[in-house]
Amino acid sequence: MTARGRGILAIGLAVWFVAWLFGSPVLAPAAAGLVLIVPLSVAWVRLTRPRLSAHRSWDARRVVEGDHVRVELNVEPASRVPLPVVVARERIGRLGDREVELRREGGSYRGVYDLDRVPRGHHQFEPMRLRISDPWGLAAVSVEVAERGVLLVQPRLVALERLFSDAGSALVGASQSALRPGPGFDVHGVRHHEPGESLRAVHWPSTARTGTLMVKEFEDSPRDEIAVILDGDEVGAVGSPPDSAFDAAVRAAGSILLAQVRRRRRAVLALNTRGQERQSVAEGAEWERALGLLAAAMPDGRTPAAALLTESGGAAVHARELVVVTPRLDSQLVSRLIERAFARVAVSVVHVDAPTFAGLSPSPHAEAQALRLRSAGVAVAVIRHGDDLRDVLGTVAATDTKASRPTAAAGAVGA
Numbered sequence: 001m002t003a004r005g006r007g008i009l010a011i012g013l014a015v016w017f018v019a020w021l022f023g024s025p026v027l028a029p030a031a032a033g034l035v036l037i038v039p040l041s042v043a044w045v046r047l048t049r050p051r052l053s054a055h056r057s058w059d060a061r062r063v064v065e066g067d068h069v070r071v072e073l074n075v076e077p078a079s080r081v082p083l084p085v086v087v088a089r090e091r092i093g094r095l096g097d098r099e100v101e102l103r104r105e106g107g108s109y110r111g112v113y114d115l116d117r118v119p120r121g122h123h124q125f126e127p128m129r130l131r132i133s134d135p136w137g138l139a140a141v142s143v144e145v146a147e148r149g150v151l152l153v154q155p156r157l158v159a160l161e162r163l164f165s166d167a168g169s170a171l172v173g174a175s176q177s178a179l180r181p182g183p184g185f186d187v188h189g190v191r192h193h194e195p196g197e198s199l200r201a202v203h204w205p206s207t208a209r210t211g212t213l214m215v216k217e218f219e220d221s222p223r224d225e226i227a228v229i230l231d232g233d234e235v236g237a238v239g240s241p242p243d244s245a246f247d248a249a250v251r252a253a254g255s256i257l258l259a260q261v262r263r264r265r266r267a268v269l270a271l272n273t274r275g276q277e278r279q280s281v282a283e284g285a286e287w288e289r290a291l292g293l294l295a296a297a298m299p300d301g302r303t304p305a306a307a308l309l310t311e312s313g314g315a316a317v318h319a320r321e322l323v324v325v326t327p328r329l330d331s332q333l334v335s336r337l338i339e340r341a342f343a344r345v346a347v348s349v350v351h352v353d354a355p356t357f358a359g360l361s362p363s364p365h366a367e368a369q370a371l372r373l374r375s376a377g378v379a380v381a382v383i384r385h386g387d388d389l390r391d392v393l394g395t396v397a398a399t400d401t402k403a404s405r406p407t408a409a410a411g412a413v414g415a
Contacts (some may be wrong), residue, residue: 052077054088054128054145063153065120065242075102075109075130075145087131092151093123115151119241120250122296123151154295155250156242158390160259165323165348165379191215225266227319228253228281229308230294231326232273232301238327239357239385245327246299248383249352253325254294255389256350257281268319269293272308274300299327309336321346327354329369338376348379350393356384 054075063069073088086102086109095115102109128145193202193213206214230253236246253269260267260281267281269290281290305326309317322345324337329351341347351370353362362384370380381392 052130052143052145054130054147056090056125056128056147056149058151063118063151065153065156065247066117067153069115069118069151071098071113071115073100073102073111073113073128076107077109084132089129089131091126093121093125095119095123095151117242118151118153120153120155120247120295121241123153125149125151152292152295154291155247155254157251157255157258158393160255160390160394162394163256163259163348164381164393164395165346167379225319226260226321226323227268227270228257228260228323229270229272229305229325230297231305231324231328232271232297232299233305233326233328234299234301235354236299236327236352238354243357243385245352245354245357245385246297248357248385248387248389249325249327249350250294250297251389252350252352252383252393253323254291255393256323256325257290261287270308271297272301272303272305273297274302276303304330304332306330306333306336309333309340319345321348323348323350325350325352327352329366329373331369334369334372337373337378341376341378348381349373350381350383353382353384356386359385 052075054073056071056073058069058071060067060069071090073090075086075088088100088102088111090098090113092098092115095118098113098115100111100113102111125148128147130143130145132141132143191214193199193215201215203214230249232246236244236249238245239247241247257267257269261283264283269279269281271277271293277293279290279293280286305324305328322337322340324333324347326333326349329349337347337349349370351366353366355361355363362382370382373380381395383389383392
């Protein structure tokens with residue numbers, strides 16, 4: 001019984017008492033109506049309470065950040081007694097609360113509400129709460145229906161026909177092919193040289209030690225061609241989703257991975273976030289899992305990105321090409337990347353200039369570190385607030401012919 005119901009009941013009893021006291025036949029029916037309507041409303045609400053089932057759905061099979069999503073609720077009562085007024089209340093993670101009145105359609109009750117410009121993420125639906133009341137608001141009951149769910153909102157990626165690092169990748173790849181018998185092979189051991197074999201694979205330390213010509217023996221060892229590291233440093237939390245620095249970093253990493261998948265290259269996504277997830281990326285289920293990781297990624301990393309470049313079992317150590325997407329260009333990370341570049345690994349960096357997402361000027365320290373990378377032949381693309389990812393990531397870097405290494409041209413293109 002609601003406060004209004006208790007008030008109406010009290011008024012009815014008072015009118016009844018006045019009608020009895022003064023013997024008024026006019027007031028008696030009105031008093032009876034006021035007194036009886038409240039318990040009847042309570043009984044109606046309680047009869048419809050047991051065994052309610054509910055489910056929700058939305059029309060879009062795949063939801064991308066910035067989309068408009070219409071969520072439909074459907075409640076089916078087990079009782080044949082029609083429900084009076086039903087209001088559903090939903091809490092959807094950081095999207096907040098939604099409330100909608102359900103209308104009867106046949107034997108079920110339906111309602112819809114809209115989510116505008118949904119941000120990227122895993123948005124968890126909490127159990128649905130239904131408030132059942134009579135049309136006059138005299139009695140009400142709250143019911144919780146254990147209908148959970150997740151709205152997966154994927155990052156909005158851009159299709160890149162070419163990448164800013166393509167020129168450097170081609171040069172490094174050519175030099176690596178001259179030093180190795182082919183992609184996917186590692187040194188397994190050494191053996192004696194056979195007549196007629198090329199001298200390209202001679203293992204000179206063993207030859208000097210034994211006094212006989214020794215050659216390297218290779219075994220097929222499939223390795224990821226390219227590793228994309230998404231740095232979840234908390235610096236990337238600047239700005240409001242979906243226009244935060246970290247959201248831009250996620251879109252950049254996903255777009256680069258998409259370009260590699262379309263080129264049918266083996267790749268691995270490494271997230272420098274709290275969970276430190278990794279996912280091999282190819283077409284089909286692996287790509288869908290990678291999209292799920294990108295959707296759920298948060299700027300909550302606790303490990304410096306430079307540490308990922310020294311892990312013995314890390315994806316960055318074994319990949320033939322390395323892309324780092326980061327909002328923080330510190331000196332330690334830059335030094336590690338330069339070391340990888342000098343080890344003839346094709347290295348490229350996407351720096352998300354986080355201060356610009358807060359309306360501030362670009363970081364002078366980050367610009368100095370980017371200059372260090374370019375001087376070492378590392379391709380660098382810089383993303384600032386308002387930039388078009390297709391223009392920034394799709395601009396092929398110029399080539400330093402003297403060093404035969406890539407240099408980067410990173411533009412700031414207005415939206």
